[in-house]
Amino acid sequence: MERYGLIGRKLGHSFSREHFTKLFKQEKLKGHRYDLFELAAIGELPALLRDTAGLRGLNVTIPYKEAVIPFLDELDPLAAAVGAVNTIAVHGGRAKGYNTDVAGFRALILPVAGQLSDPGSAIRPRALVLGSGGASRAVAYVLRELGIRFRIVSRSRQRGDLTWDLIDPTVLRVCRLVVNTTPLGMYPDVAEAPPLPYAALTAKHVLIDLVYNPGETMFLKHGAEHGARTIGGIGMLKAQADEAWRIWHQAP
Numbered sequence: 001m002e003r004y005g006l007i008g009r010k011l012g013h014s015f016s017r018e019h020f021t022k023l024f025k026q027e028k029l030k031g032h033r034y035d036l037f038e039l040a041a042i043g044e045l046p047a048l049l050r051d052t053a054g055l056r057g058l059n060v061t062i063p064y065k066e067a068v069i070p071f072l073d074e075l076d077p078l079a080a081a082v083g084a085v086n087t088i089a090v091h092g093g094r095a096k097g098y099n100t101d102v103a104g105f106r107a108l109i110l111p112v113a114g115q116l117s118d119p120g121s122a123i124r125p126r127a128l129v130l131g132s133g134g135a136s137r138a139v140a141y142v143l144r145e146l147g148i149r150f151r152i153v154s155r156s157r158q159r160g161d162l163t164w165d166l167i168d169p170t171v172l173r174v175c176r177l178v179v180n181t182t183p184l185g186m187y188p189d190v191a192e193a194p195p196l197p198y199a200a201l202t203a204k205h206v207l208i209d210l211v212y213n214p215g216e217t218m219f220l221k222h223g224a225e226h227g228a229r230t231i232g233g234i235g236m237l238k239a240q241a242d243e244a245w246r247i248w249h250q251a252p
């Protein structure tokens with residue numbers, strides 16, 4: 001039996017389980033299983049690794065993407081640079097951490113990156129990244145890679161560059177890209193949206209929401225109302241899952 005799964009604190013409906021269970025069926029992979037492992041604390045991980053026979057890989061979700069790092073035997077250089085792990089490969093009893101949110105976010109942004117500055121302009125595009133958690137770190141890594149200047153918006157002065165009260169229409173006007181990495185608007189709280197002066201958005205703006213359920217969040221709806229281009233999180237989810245599958249099957 002080859003076993004895979006997702007670790008997190010509270011796991012209700014899971015895209016990952018649905019995705020991999022469908023994949024096992026499609027590829028006729030008998031003896032493959034994907035389970036949800038709810039951990040009340042990340043300190044429960046070593047026992048899970050020890051006691052789950054046939055475990056080959058895990059995905060990691062809220063709130064353990066950073067907290068999991070000290071519990072791993074090895075860290076892939078990309079995950080170390082990002083500072084967050086969302087995928088674990090298990091080989092010969094050793095657990096190695098990876099970050100596939102980077103590949104996932106690249107899949108979302110690359111098709112629109114060229115739209116973030118005016119044709120012929122030498123001015124580097126600017127972005128706002130809403131939230132400072134694990135996914136925010138992966139987004140920041142990709143934006144640095146693309147030369148997009150960004151500010152992290154956080155509830156806390158210590159974790160971000162700007163607090164929410166500082167996002168006025170002028171700030172929003174100059175930041176053509178806004179990436180939501182907070183859970184605001186995620187099912188079941190679908191009426192919520194990051195508190196922004198949305199009226200400052202224009203057709204030159206691109207709004208990306210990492211939230212994938214619902215497909216069109218209130219954040220994206222507000223963006224679309226003002227003519228912005230909007231992109232939901234489902235494409236990232238699929239891309240990061242494909243990357244995890246590739247990692248689980250590469251040589252250690």
Ligand SMILES: NC(=O)c1ccc[n+]([C@@H]2O[C@H](COP(=O)([O-])OP(=O)(O)OC[C@H]3O[C@@H](n4cnc5c(N)ncnc54)[C@H](OP(=O)(O)O)[C@@H]3O)[C@@H](O)[C@H]2O)c1
Pocket residue numbers: 061062063065101104130131132133134135136153154155156159160181182183184186210211212233234236237238240
């Ligand atoms: N589409 C995909 O493939 C994909 C991949 C990864 C994550 N995601 C989604 O992205 C979201 C974040 O995931 P994550 O793993 O980064 O979670 P996380 O580590 O918990 O980070 C979320 C961050 O959002 C901010 N936040 C949380 N609650 C907030 C609130 N009520 N108001 C304002 N800000 C709030 C916090 O930043 P501050 O404390 O600095 O305010 C927090 O650090 C989730 O909805 C997740 O489903 C999607």
